[in-house]
Amino acid sequence: MADGRVTIPLNKNRRATCVMGVGRGLRVKVNANLGTSPDYADVEMELAKLAAARQTGADSIMDLSTGGDIPEIRRRLMDACDLTVGTVPIYEAAAAAARTGGDIAKMTADDILASVRRHGQDGVDFVTVHCGVARRIVESEALGRRVCGIVSRGGMFLAHWMRRHGQENPLLERFDELLDMAREFDVTLSLGDGLRPGAIADAMDTCQVEELMILAELARRAVEAGVQVMIEGPGHVPLDQVEAQVRLQKDLTGGLPFYVLGPIVTDVAPGYDHITSAIGGAVAAMAGADFLCYVTPTEHLGLPRPEDVREGVIAARIAAHAADVARGRDEARAWDRRLSQARGRRDWEAQIAEAMDPVRARQLREARRPEHSDVCSMCGDYCVFKLRDGEETKQP
Amino acid sequence: MADGRVTIPLNKNRRATCVMGVGRGLRVKVNANLGTSPDYADVEMELAKLAAARQTGADSIMDLSTGGDIPEIRRRLMDACDLTVGTVPIYEAAAAAARTGGDIAKMTADDILASVRRHGQDGVDFVTVHCGVARRIVESEALGRRVCGIVSRGGMFLAHWMRRHGQENPLLERFDELLDMAREFDVTLSLGDGLRPGAIADAMDTCQVEELMILAELARRAVEAGVQVMIEGPGHVPLDQVEAQVRLQKDLTGGLPFYVLGPIVTDVAPGYDHITSAIGGAVAAMAGADFLCYVTPTEHLGLPRPEDVREGVIAARIAAHAADVARGRDEARAWDRRLSQARGRRDWEAQIAEAMDPVRARQLREARRPEHSDVCSMCGDYCVFKLRDGEETKQP
Secondary structure (H helix, E strand, O other), X not given: OOXXXXXXXXXXXXXXXXXXXXXXXXXXXEEEEEOOOOOOOOHHHHHHHHHHHHHHOOOEEEEOOOOOOHHHHHHHHHHOOOEEEEEOHHHHHHHHHHHHHOOHHHOOHHHHHHHHHHHHHOOOOEEEEOOOOXXXXXXXXXXXXXXXXXXXXXXHHHHHHHHHHOOOOHHHHOHHHHHHXXXXXXXXXXXXXXOOOOOHHHOOOHHHHHHHHHHHHHHHHHHHOOOOEEEEEOOEOOHHHHHHHHHHHHHHHOOOOXXXXXXXXXXXXXXXXXXXXXXXXXXXXXXXXXXXXXXXXXXXXXXXXXXXXXXXXXXXXXXHHHHHHHOOOHHHHHHHHHHHHHHHOOOHHHHHHHOOOHHHHHHHHHHOOOOOOOOOOOOHHHOHHHHHHHHHHHOO | OOOOXXXXXXXXXXXXXXXXXXXXXXXXXXXXXXXXXXXXXOHHHHHHHHHHHHHHOOOEEEEOOOOOOHHHHHHHHHHOOOEEEEEOHHHHHHHHHHHHHOOHHHOOHHHHHHHHHHHHHOOOOEEEEOOOOOHHHHOOHHHHOOOOOOOOHHHHHHHHHHHHHOOOOHHHHOHHHHHHHHHHHOOEEEEOOOOOOOOHHHOOOHHHHHHHHHXXXXXXXXXXXXXXXXXXXXXXXXXXXHHHHHHHHHHHHOOOOEEEEXXXXXXXXXXXXXXXXXXXXXXXXXXXXXXXXXXXXXXXXXXXXXXXXXXXXXXXXXXXXXXXXXXXXXXXXXXXXXXXXXXHOOOHHHHHHHOOOHHHHHHHHHHOOOOOOOOOOOOHHHOHHHHHHHHHHHOO
């Protein structure tokens, strides 16, 4: 932890009981994004999504609420949650400005900083701050060449604010104040990639790489100041580029924790972006990414429901675990072995109990019930394991 | 095609209208396995699964029926199918022996060869023949050390037969007869990996590699004899080993088409093996695999239903397309770009029309309907594209 390569996000004002560590040598972790939107601002629904994330094994949640009474929703979620919690404070500042002034650009630089402080006081364990969205990148021709421009909401709020006010990003200019707040509450700074590519065609362009270089420098300052820090990463990335993206982050930052959204390896599968991102996430984590932000089937289409949260968490956990297996983690390999041993013994209860999602495994087995309970309905008595056992018992 | 690196499976007795090519320089193709089992032998259900595979964009189907009137089911499926069709003839020989003699081992070597001929006569485009399951591997100590032994049904049927009769695999010993049949009907031989690993712990062991070396040699003889050939591959493989598996096949065979099942990158997610195999399949295809056999959510749990076929085909198509994007195929990149451009314009109809599964994309959008039709319910009016357009229209 001294050199920043491991982070344990935990606010001093919080009593989370399931604390997690992120970084070098640790199991790959999974985050589930929750939170309201202007169209769906029902706290009970968010609590149901929290329960779904908890049941399926998320390691942390982020409250990304932008609708309803945002501070109240955050408190309700945090009261109900024993996991590490992250937020994006600028959403609250922007939503307040939109509500009272009719435009998110009506927020002041002080409002933006104050939102971070308020989240720290409330006990949030890690906050995403898009400090690398520098004015020169926002005004660059390179940004204009993108197919999808800026797709990070926090990044876009800041870009919009900078264009309107003609000023630099307050989270970049006043980074020392952020460091002070982070120290005051033991908040981990998650340096957001406001310029992450939102289309395969935009991946690893100068906007993205220039932001990453700024974040690497800010992260160095954070580590020197004794503040825990993570770097956030893309986004939409072609599969052949995923490993290079991770290497770039790790080499530029000296191995600081990398928190990736996706990567989503193709744009063409809305409705299945839990799968497009499981592919990218597994390869990213194998290459060294430490923390995977889930993506749900409703990504690009709407706010997730509890069933989408379930699908998203499991898909991300599969990616994380596949990477742990690939990295040769003993306990990950042992889990696979236990399940396969149960499968070979045709011990269905053990196989279901060891499954990542025992509920789904049982459901599918029951949906296609076999005549003989020691096999499944795919092969029936032609089951390879039953044939093998039959040979063994018939031997003299 | 002369050197075998591209295969176009098409039986001279067949009039498939959607012919596909597999191999070097071509789009990665996707196969959907259909077919009855002893527990579910309903041809109407199989026709519904065929329709699901067709609608979701499978490039070929295999009829793996082991229950009911197998020849009749095959004919019904082939009559209804305009895609390339493959089968595993030994299933029919084994099922007939089990039905009439009470044991699959009652089939004779001639029965096994005759099943291949019958499928050729019936117009099957490619047949899986597990020629590499050599007696010395089946009797080896290495096989005994595996967690899951043999998990290929065809491989297990042959192993069981060899142990019972103390004879060599007829598909290996009489390979020249297979070549004659293949030439007679223009059937493509898909050299099956009867010794594929069925658990992460079993991947790339001596059994698997020895079989692959035998298949490489047989494939060389097939190419020399003017017979089209593919090699089938694993199975359960840890993600860090997937690329090496593909390289090994390509280097040993001089670049012959590689048809992979999965690879499934972790054993622990029954119920989600369409995702575990989409991860492995994408990486395998990026490394050079040419043809992905889908895996459905019911893998390891039961015979798939039409909805499982849908999920399986889409997951495999995502893997195949992600690999095409990674390999820099122009038309794959262009598809991603078109979808992202539609997304950036907030042109929802174009975005849904370009989606790999427009039905699912529309369903999820409608399930969480936004108040304003030009955004989605995730962000509402905080939509980054709407904010960008708002800035542009306000400029002088």
